[in-house]
Amino acid sequence: MSLALADVRRIAHLARLEIADAEATATQAQLNDILAMIERMQRVDTTGVEPMAHPLGGTQRLRADCVTESAERDRLLANAPAQEAGLFLVPRVVE
Amino acid sequence: MAELAHASVAELGRLLAARKVSAVELAQHYLARIDAQRDLNAFLDLRPELTLAQARAADQRRARGEDGALLGVPIAHKDIFVTRGWASTAGSKMLRGFMSPFDATVVANFEQAGMVCLGKLNCDEFAMGSSNENSAYGPVHNPWDKAAVPGGSSGGSSAAVAARIAPAATATDTGGSIREPAAFTGVTGTKPTYGRPSRWGMIAFASSLDTAGLMTQSAEDCALLFNRMLGFDPQDSTSIDRPAEDYTRALGSGVAGLTIGVPQEFFGDGLQPDVEAAVREALRVYQRLGARLVEISLPNAALGIPVYYVLAPAEASSNLARFDGVRYGHRAAHYADLADMIKKSRAEGFGAEPKRRILIGTYVLSHGYYDAYFIQAMKVRRIIADEFRAAFNQCDAIMSPVTTSVAFGFGEKAADPVAMYLADLYTVPGSLAGIPSMSVPCGFGAGGRPVGLQLMCNHFEEAKMLAIAHAYQRETDWHRRLPPGV
Numbered sequence: 366m367s368l369a370l371a372d373v374r375r376i377a378h379l380a381r382l383e384i385a386d387a388e389a390t391a392t393q394a395q396l397n398d399i400l401a402m403i404e405r406m407q408r409v410d411t412t413g414v415e416p417m418a419h420p421l422g423g424t425q426r427l428r429a430d431c432v433t434e435s436a437e438r439d440r441l442l443a444n445a446p447a448q449e450a451g452l453f454l455v456p457r458v459v460e
Numbered sequence: 461m462a463e464l465a466h467a468s469v470a471e472l473g474r475l476l477a478a479r480k481v482s483a484v485e486l487a488q489h490y491l492a493r494i495d496a497q498r499d500l501n502a503f504l505d506l507r508p509e510l511t512l513a514q515a516r517a518a519d520q521r522r523a524r525g526e527d528g529a530l531l532g533v534p535i536a537h538k539d540i541f542v543t544r545g546w547a548s549t550a551g552s553k554m555l556r557g558f559m560s561p562f563d564a565t566v567v568a569n570f571e572q573a574g575m576v577c578l579g580k581l582n583c584d585e586f587a588m589g590s591s592n593e594n595s596a597y598g599p600v601h602n603p604w605d606k607a608a609v610p611g612g613s614s615g616g617s618s619a620a621v622a623a624r625i626a627p628a629a630t631a632t633d634t635g636g637s638i639r640e641p642a643a644f645t646g647v648t649g650t651k652p653t654y655g656r657p658s659r660w661g662m663i664a665f666a667s668s669l670d671t672a673g674l675m676t677q678s679a680e681d682c683a684l685l686f687n688r689m690l691g692f693d694p695q696d697s698t699s700i701d702r703p704a705e706d707y708t709r710a711l712g713s714g715v716a717g718l719t720i721g722v723p724q725e726f727f728g729d730g731l732q733p734d735v736e737a738a739v740r741e742a743l744r745v746y747q748r749l750g751a752r753l754v755e756i757s758l759p760n761a762a763l764g765i766p767v768y769y770v771l772a773p774a775e776a777s778s779n780l781a782r783f784d785g786v787r788y789g790h791r792a793a794h795y796a797d798l799a800d801m802i803k804k805s806r807a808e809g810f811g812a813e814p815k816r817r818i819l820i821g822t823y824v825l826s827h828g829y830y831d832a833y834f835i836q837a838m839k840v841r842r843i844i845a846d847e848f849r850a851a852f853n854q855c856d857a858i859m860s861p862v863t864t865s866v867a868f869g870f871g872e873k874a875a876d877p878v879a880m881y882l883a884d885l886y887t888v889p890g891s892l893a894g895i896p897s898m899s900v901p902c903g904f905g906a907g908g909r910p911v912g913l914q915l916m917c918n919h920f921e922e923a924k925m926l927a928i929a930h931a932y933q934r935e936t937d938w939h940r941r942l943p944p945g946v
Contacts, residue, residue: 380818411843
C-alpha cells in the first residue's frame with residue numbers, strides 16, 4: 366500500500382498538522398518506507414486470534430462518580446498561551 | 461570526597477546513615493559533577509536552589525530520627541516525568557518551559573522517600589527515538605565515546621549514570637528506551653512489568669506500552685529503588701493492583717539450577733560479531749555459576765518491529781492530539797483562525813519524528829485501514845505475547861543481546877527512520893508482551909563501546925530477574941567500569 370501525495374495531505378488534515386509542499390514529498394517517501402516495513406505483518410494468518418489491547422489482559426477500572434480533586438485554577442492557567450478573566454483565550458469559533 | 465564519586469545508591473545510603481556525609485554535601489558534590497560535564501548535554505533543567513532545599517529537608521528528617529535507605533540520596537528524572545519545581549518538556553519545543561501543577565507518582569514516591577532531585581534529564585522528543593538525536597534541545601553524548609550516541613529515548617538518563625553525575629536516574633521504556641541506552645552506555649537499565657509502576661504524570665507516548673523504569677549502577681541498586689517506585693496507583697487506569705513487594709528479597713539466591721532460554725531468532729543476521737561474542741561469554745559465565753542453557757524459539761519475534769510501529773504510532777497519534785496550542789504548550793504566533801492555529805501550533809511545536817509517528821498512527825487508525833493495520837497488529841501482538849508465555853514454561857529467564865551493534869555515531873542512522881527503528885529489534889518483543897526485562901553491562905565491542913546482555917522474565921518476576929542479574933554482577937565487574945575521565 367503506497368501513499369500518494371493527496372493521501373499524505375488528507376492524513377495530515379486528520380491529524381491537524383500543517384504540512385508544507387516541500388515537506389509533503391519527503392514525508393510521503395518516509396511514510397512509504399515505513400509502510401513497506403510494516404507490510405510483512407499484514408500477511409500473517411491471524412484467524413481466530415483475539416486482538417490484544419492490554420499486555421496483561423487488564424480491563425478498564427471504574428470508580429464511584431464523586432469529586433476527588435479541587436481545581437487550582439491559577440496553577441492550571443499558568444501555562445496558558447492566552448488567558449483572560451480566568452478563561453483560556455482562543456480565536457473566535459462561532460461567527 | 462573520592463569515595464563519593466562512584467558510590468552506588470546502596471553505599472550512599474550507608475554513608476548518610478553513618479552521618480559520614482550530609483544530604484546537602486552530597487547534593488553539592490553531584491551538582492559540581494554535573495557542571496563539570498555539561499558537554500554531555502544530559503540535563504535539560506537544573507535548579508540548584510531547589511535541589512539544595514530538598515537536601516536540607518532530608519537532613520532535617522534524619523535529624524528528627526528518620527532513617528530510610530533512600531533518605532538524602534540524589535536522583536535525576538527523565539524529562540518525560542512531570543515535576544512541580546522543574547520544567548517538563550518531554551524533550552520537545554511543544555512544551556518549552558512547561559511548569560506542571562503536579563508531580564508524577566514515580567517522582568512523588570521518591571520524594572516521599574527523601575530522595576533529592578538533581579534535575580531533569582534530556583530525552584528523545586516524547587520518548588520517540590533510539591539515539592537521543594530527536595531532542596529539541598540538542599543530542600546527548602555517550603560518556604564512553606563522545607562521538608557516539610548514548611541511545612534513546614532515555615539517553616540523558618543513561619549518560620548521567622554512566623558518567624556518575626547522578627547515582628541513579630528514572631527513565632521510560634516503550635519499545636526499548638531504557639534497555640538500548642543502558643546497553644550503549646554500560647549501565648544497568650531495568651523495565652518492570654507493564655502496569656507495575658504508575659504512569660500518572662508520565663507524559664504519554666503509547667499507553668499500552670509505556671513503562672517507567674530505572675538506570676542504575678547495579679541490579680542491587682535497582683531493587684532498592686523499586687521498593688519505593690513500584691506499586692498500585694488508583695490515578696493510573698492501567699495500574700496493576702497487586703500487593704507491595706520487597707524486590708531485594710531474592711538478591712542472594714544465585715542461579716544454580718536455573719534454566720536460561722536462548723532464543724535462536726535473536727542471534728541471526730544483523731547481529732554484529734563483537735556484540736555476539738560478549739553476550740555468548742556472559743552466557744558461559746552463567747553456566748559456570750550453575751545455570752543450564754536451553755535453545756528456545758520465538759518464531760514471531762521478528763514481527764515485533766512492524767507490530768510495534770503500527771501500535772505505538774497509533775496510540776501516540778491519540779495521546780499527542782491534546783497538544784493543540786489551546787490550554788498549554790506551544791501556540792503559533794500567526795494564524796488565520798482556530799483551525800489554522802491548531803495546525804500551525806502542532807506543525808511548529810513537534811519535531812520530525814513525532815510528526816512521522818502521528819501521521820502513520822492516524823493512517824493506520826483511519827476508516828478503511830483500521831482492520832488491516834491496527835486490529836491485525838493487535839492480533840499479532842497476542843501471538844508474540846503467547847510465544848513468550850509458552851517459552852517461560854521451558855525456562856526461568858530468557859537471555860539475548862539488547863542491540864545488534866554497539867553505540868553508533870551521530871548522524872549514522874538519523875537520515876533513515878526505518879534503519880533507526882531496527883535498533884529496537886531485540887527489545888520490542890518483550891515490550892509487546894509487557895514482561896519485565898533489563899540490560900546488564902557484559903563487556904565491550906568495537907571502538908571500546910559497551911555491550912549489554914538482555915534478561916527477560918515472566919510477568920511480576922522482577923525480584924527473580926534482579927537476582928539473576930545480581931549473581932552475574934557479583935562474578936564480573938563490567939558494571940563497575942568507568943568511562944575515560946570519569
